[in-house]
Amino acid sequence: MNKLDFYLFHLMPYPFIPPGEEIESTWVTLPNSHYDPKVGHRLYNEYLEQLVAGERFGYDGLCVNEHHQNAYGTMPSPDVMAAYLTAKTERIPIGIIGNALPLHRNPVRVAEEIAMLDVISGGRIISGFVRGTGMEYHSYASNPSYSRERFWEAHDLIVKAWTQPGPFDWEGKHFRLSYVNPWPRPLQQPHPPIWLPGTGSFETIEKAAQLRYPFMMVFAPQWFTKASYDMYRRSAEKHGYEASPKQLAAAIPTYVAETEEQAHREAKPHIMWLFQNGLKIPPYHWFPPGYMSKSSFANMLGAKVKHNMKDHWELTYEELLEERYIIVGCAETVIERLSELTDELGAGIVLGAGGHIGSMPHWLVMKNIQLMAEQVIPQFRDADGKPGWARHEPLGAATVTEHAATVAAPARRPVARLDGDGLVETQLAYIPEVGANGRQAEAAPGRRTPGGPS
Amino acid sequence: MAEPATVPRPRSYYTQPERLDVRGVDVAYRRKGSGEPALYLHGAGFTRMWLPFHEALSQSVDLVCPEHPGYGETAMPEWLDSFEDLVIHYAELLDTLGLDRVHLIGYSLGGWIAAELATFYPERLRTLTLITPAGLRVEGKPIANLFAMTPEQHWTTVFNDLTNLPSVLPDYESLDEIVHLYGEATTIARIAWERRYNLALERRLGRVLCPALVVAAENDRLIPNAHAERYAELLPHARLETIPETGHALVVEQPERVATAIADFV
Numbered sequence: 001m002n003k004l005d006f007y008l009f010h011l012m013p014y015p016f017i018p019p020g021e022e023i024e025s026t027w028v029t030l031p032n033s034h035y036d037p038k039v040g041h042r043l044y045n046e047y048l049e050q051l052v053a054g055e056r057f058g059y060d061g062l063c064v065n066e067h068h069q070n071a072y073g074t075m076p077s078p079d080v081m082a083a084y085l086t087a088k089t090e091r092i093p094i095g096i097i098g099n100a101l102p103l104h105r106n107p108v109r110v111a112e113e114i115a116m117l118d119v120i121s122g123g124r125i126i127s128g129f130v131r132g133t134g135m136e137y138h139s140y141a142s143n144p145s146y147s148r149e150r151f152w153e154a155h156d157l158i159v160k161a162w163t164q165p166g167p168f169d170w171e172g173k174h175f176r177l178s179y180v181n182p183w184p185r186p187l188q189q190p191h192p193p194i195w196l197p198g199t200g201s202f203e204t205i206e207k208a209a210q211l212r213y214p215f216m217m218v219f220a221p222q223w224f225t226k227a228s229y230d231m232y233r234r235s236a237e238k239h240g241y242e243a244s245p246k247q248l249a250a251a252i253p254t255y256v257a258e259t260e261e262q263a264h265r266e267a268k269p270h271i272m273w274l275f276q277n278g279l280k281i282p283p284y285h286w287f288p289p290g291y292m293s294k295s296s297f298a299n300m301l302g303a304k305v306k307h308n309m310k311d312h313w314e315l316t317y318e319e320l321l322e323e324r325y326i327i328v329g330c331a332e333t334v335i336e337r338l339s340e341l342t343d344e345l346g347a348g349i350v351l352g353a354g355g356h357i358g359s360m361p362h363w364l365v366m367k368n369i370q371l372m373a374e375q376v377i378p379q380f381r382d383a384d385g386k387p388g389w390a391r392h393e394p395l396g397a398a399t400v401t402e403h404a405a406t407v408a409a410p411a412r413r414p415v416a417r418l419d420g421d422g423l424v425e426t427q428l429a430y431i432p433e434v435g436a437n438g439r440q441a442e443a444a445p446g447r448r449t450p451g452g453p454s
Numbered sequence: 455m456a457e458p459a460t461v462p463r464p465r466s467y468y469t470q471p472e473r474l475d476v477r478g479v480d481v482a483y484r485r486k487g488s489g490e491p492a493l494y495l496h497g498a499g500f501t502r503m504w505l506p507f508h509e510a511l512s513q514s515v516d517l518v519c520p521e522h523p524g525y526g527e528t529a530m531p532e533w534l535d536s537f538e539d540l541v542i543h544y545a546e547l548l549d550t551l552g553l554d555r556v557h558l559i560g561y562s563l564g565g566w567i568a569a570e571l572a573t574f575y576p577e578r579l580r581t582l583t584l585i586t587p588a589g590l591r592v593e594g595k596p597i598a599n600l601f602a603m604t605p606e607q608h609w610t611t612v613f614n615d616l617t618n619l620p621s622v623l624p625d626y627e628s629l630d631e632i633v634h635l636y637g638e639a640t641t642i643a644r645i646a647w648e649r650r651y652n653l654a655l656e657r658r659l660g661r662v663l664c665p666a667l668v669v670a671a672e673n674d675r676l677i678p679n680a681h682a683e684r685y686a687e688l689l690p691h692a693r694l695e696t697i698p699e700t701g702h703a704l705v706v707e708q709p710e711r712v713a714t715a716i717a718d719f720v
Contacts, residue, residue: 088457138602143647284602288647289639298633305629426466 001335002245002342004380005388007095008054008369009063009251009351011073012047012081013278014040015359020313023031027070027135028285033076035120044074046362048084050355050369055092057373062093063351068103068132069139079113080341086121090398091389094121095349097197097216098128102147103140106174107154111161115186123187124397128195129155131204131256133285145290148203155194162191174213187395195249201296202231203342209235209243211236216249216351219279219312222324222341224303225250229345247346250341254332254353256328256371267357268317269329274358279312310428327353331375338376359376461527461628466621467503471527473519474549482527483520487512490580492720493544494519495571496648498600498642499612500622500706501526507705510713515557515720520547522567524641531626535647537570537652544571548578557720561585561705563642566652569685573658581720583660584664584685585669586677586702587713591651595678601643611685613676614701615708628644659688666692667719669704669712676702 017026024030064081067073071408075081075380076375078096085094094117097108118125118247152173157180160168164281166181186192196208197216208215209232217225229248234244253271257263292300303309310319320326327337338353353374356365397403414426471482474610484504492515492633494508501521523543524530533539544567548556557580560568565587572582588597598611605626613619625631666689668680687693693716700707 137647141648145644147646282604284604287636288601289636289643290647292636293639294633294637297636298629301629301632395652 001161001339001379002352003348003382004022004338004342005060005246005349006353006356006377006380007061007063007249007349008059009065009097010047010051010356011065011067011278012044012075012356013274013358014043014071014074016271016280017277019247019398020277021192023280025135025282025285026072026278026280027133028138028194032069040074046365047356048081048088050362050365051085053366053369054355055089057369057386058090058377058385058387059282059354059373059402060094060349060389062089062096062098063099063126065097065128066100066130066132068100068136070135070141072274074284079110079117080118082125083120084143086124089124091124091394093124093386095126095128095195096128097126097195098130100130100132100386101154101158102133102150103142104154105134106177107157108161108177108180110154111158112182112184114192115162115182118186118192118200119184119396123190123192124389126195127192128157128197130197131291134137134288135292137291139287142289144439145220146174146199147291148293152207153269156247157211159191159375162186187403191285196226197249197251201292202299203293203296204451206235207230208232209247210239212236212241213247214349216251218251219325221309222288223307226345229347235259244340245346248345248347249349249351250345250347251340251351252324252327252338252353253357254334254338254350254372255357255368256329256331256354256376257367258330258371260330260333263330263333265356265368270358270360270364271320271326271328271359275315275325276313281312326357331371334372334376335379338380430449461502462625462634464502464622464631465625467505469504470504471521474547474550474676476550477525479531479543480529481520481523481547483518484508485516485518487517488650489515490557490720491516491518491551492557493548493553493557493566495544495560496522496525497564498638501638503622505555505706507675507709507713510708510709511559511716513713514717518551518553518556518711520544522564522641524644525638529643530637530644536646537567538574540567540645541571541574545575545578546666552579555580557581558589559583559585559716560700561703563588563646565589566646568596569655569659570652570686572662572664573655576662578662579624579664581660581664582666582671583677583716583719584666584682585705586671587668587676587685588646588650588677588681588682589652589655590684591653592678592680592684595680596649597681598675600676601639601647605615610715612701613707614671614673614675614705615699615704617704617710619703650687656688659685660690662689663691665719666690668692669715669718670694670696671694671700671702671704672698674702 054062059272064075064078066078082096114127131147153174157170161180161182167179170180184402195214198204215232217228221348255267257266257420315374380430415423416426418424471484474481479481521528523534555578558568565584566589589644668682668686670679686692697704697711705712
C-alpha cells in the first residue's frame with residue numbers, strides 16, 4: 001500500500017441558506033441577512049472542535065483557508081483560525097492553505113502573522129499561498145487583471161522578509177515599503193513550508209514545480225487533476241529533479257461508514273449541499289476579466305467543451321463518485337479507492353479524507369473522523385500507525401527545563417538606566433548586590449552559556 | 455498555448471481596418487468622410503465593426519475610428535495601466551495622423567477617455583461630444599456592474615429597443631469570440647476595476663472651454679442619466695441633448711438620430 005499523509009481540512013460553511021436554484025450565487029451577493037451570528041457561534045465552535053480532535057485521532061495535519069463574503073467557507077481570516085488551533089493543540093502541523101495574497105494591500109502583514117503563529121506553535125505552520133477565487137476579486141474590489149502579478153510579487157516579498165535580514169526597502173510594481181523588517185521572524189528555517197493550492201492555471205503549476213512547492217487541485221475531476229500533476233512532474237524534470245509524492249496533494253472529500261449503503265445514506269445529502277449550493281457560482285463571478293490569462297481561459301473553455309464538463313452545481317451524485325470528485329463507502333471501498341486515486345495521481349498527501357463535508361452535523365463529522373482514523377488511515381501508515389509529526393521532535397522547547405537545557409541565552413540582555421546607577425540589567429536589578437553594578441552581571445553565575453550543559 | 459493568431463470577426467458590419475504605428479502600438483483604425491477631422495472613441499463593445507452610426511456620422515466629418523489598445527484588432531500592450539496611458543496614446547495618435555485640432559467624440563467608456571483627453575489637451579479640441587459617458591461619480595446613482603452580468607443580462611440592460619440588437623450581438627457559439635471578449639473585458643478591468651470614476655474630473659472639466667455636447671439616452675439603465683446631466687453641468691460650454699426612445703446602446707438603437715444630433719453640433 002502507498003504511504004499517505006492525511007490532513008483534516010475544513011471549509012466552515014454556513015449551510016442554512018436557500019436552495020441553489022433560488023439564488024444567483026452562494027458567493028458575493030448572497031445577502032448576509034441569511035447569516036445568524038447565534039447559529040454561527042455554535043457552528044464555529046463545533047467546526048473548531050472537529051479540527052482540534054484531528055490531533056488526538058492521529059491525523060498528519062489540520063487545514064484552514066481564506067474565503068470572503070460567502071456561505072461556502074466562512075473563514076475570511078484563516079490566520080485567526082490557525083491561532084485558535086495553535087492554542088488548542090500540541091504537536092500537529094497547521095496548514096493555512098492559504099492566505100490570498102493579491103487581495104491584501106500589504107503582504108508584510110501575512111509575513112508577520114505567519115511568523116507569529118510559527119513562533120507560538122513551535123514551528124508547526126504550513127504557509128499556503130493562493131490567489132483567491134475569482135469571486136474574491138468581486139468581494140474585495142481587487143483588480144483581477146493584476147492578480148497573478150500581485151501574487152508573485154507578494155510571494156517574493158514575504159519570502160525575502162522571512163529570510164533576509166531587515167530592514168530592507170522594497171520597490172516593486174505593486175508594493176512599496178521603505179522598511180521591511182518584520183518582528184517576529186519565523187521559527188522554522190529558512191521559513192515555514194510553502195504550499196500552492198491552485199485551480200490549476202498552467203502558469204501556477206509551472207512555477208510551483210520550479211520552486212518545489214507542494215501543489216494541489218481542489219474540487220476537480222480525477223482526469224483533470226491527473227493532467228495537472230503530470231504537468232507538475234514534467235516541469236520538475238525540466239528543472240532537473242524528480243517530484244516526490246509529498247509535493248502533490250489530492251483534495252478529495254471522503255466519507256466512510258459501517259457499510260456501503262450506510263455511507264451513501266449518511267453522506268449523500270451533505271455532499272449534494274456542497275456541490276449544489278456551496279458551489280452555486282455564475283461564470284461571471286468565477287472568472288472576472290483578467291483573473292485568467294487569455295490563453296488559460298481559452299484552454300479551460302476548450303477542455304470544458306471537449307470533455308463536456310458540467311458546472312459543479314449541475315453534477316449528479318453518481319457523476320461525483322464516478323469522476324472521483326468524492327469517495328464514499330465502507331472502509332474496504334474507501335481504502336481501495338484512495339489507494340487507486342493517489343497511485344494514479346502520484347499524490348502522497350490527501351486533504352479532506354475524513355472530516356466535515358457540506359452541511360454535516362457535528363456527530364456525523366466526528367463519526368467520519370473516528371472511522372477514518374480507526375479503519376482507513378492506518379492502512380497507509382507504517383506498522384506503528386503514527387502520524388508524521390510524532391516521528392520528530394518539535395521545534396522550540398516544550399518546557400522551561402528543556403529550554404534552559406538546550407536554548408542558548410539571548411545574545412543581549414535587557415538593560416535600563418535606573419536611579420543614577422548607570423546601565424543595569426533589568427532582570428537582575430532587584431538584587432542590590434547585582435543591580436548596583438549591572439555590568440558585572442555578564443559574568444553572573446547561574447546563567448546558561450550558549451550550548452547548554454555538557 | 456498561444457493566443458489565437460487572428461482576431462475573430464463579428465458576424466455583421468466587419469470591415470478590414472487600416473493600421474497605424476503609434477509609437478510602437480499597432481493600432482487598427484477605420485477612417486471615412488471628408489471635412490473637419492473628428493476622432494471617435496468607442497465604448498466597451500461593438501468593436502471590429504463599421505456600424506450604420508459610423509457611416510451616418512462620416513457624412514458630415516472626416517471620421518477617424520481607432521480601436522483602443524486591448525480592443526478589437528489593437529492588441530493590449532503590457533504597459534497599459536490607466537486612463538492617463540490612453541490619454542497620451544491618443545495625443546500621440548493625433549500627432550501620428552498629423553491632426554492638430556479635432557472634434558472629439560466619445561461613447562460610454564470612450565466618453566470617459568475623451569473627457570480625460572479633453573482635460574489634459576483642451577487646446578487640441580474643436581468641440582467635445584460625450585455620448586452617455588462614464589467617468590463621474592453621481593452619489594446614489596452608481597453605474598451598473600458590467601462585470602457581474604450574464605450576456606443576456608448585459609444586452610438587455612444595454613439595449614432598451616432590441617430591434618437592432620441581433621445585428622451586433624456577438625457569436626456566443628464561437629469560443630474564439632468568447633475568449634476575445636474576455637480579453638476586451640480584461641482591458642477595461644485593467645484600467646477601471648477598482649476605479650470606476652475619477653473624482654478629479656469634477657475640477658478638471660472646467661478647463662475644457664470648447665463647445666461641448668452631451669448626448670443622453672432617454673433612459674440609460676447602465677450609466678444612469680444623471681451622469682450625462684452632471685457632465686453637462688461641469689463642462690463650461692455644454693448642451694445636453696436626449697435621444698428619445700433609447701437606452702445605453704443609443705448609437706445602435708438610433709444611429710441616424712444620434713449622428714444627426716452630432717452633425718448639427720459640430
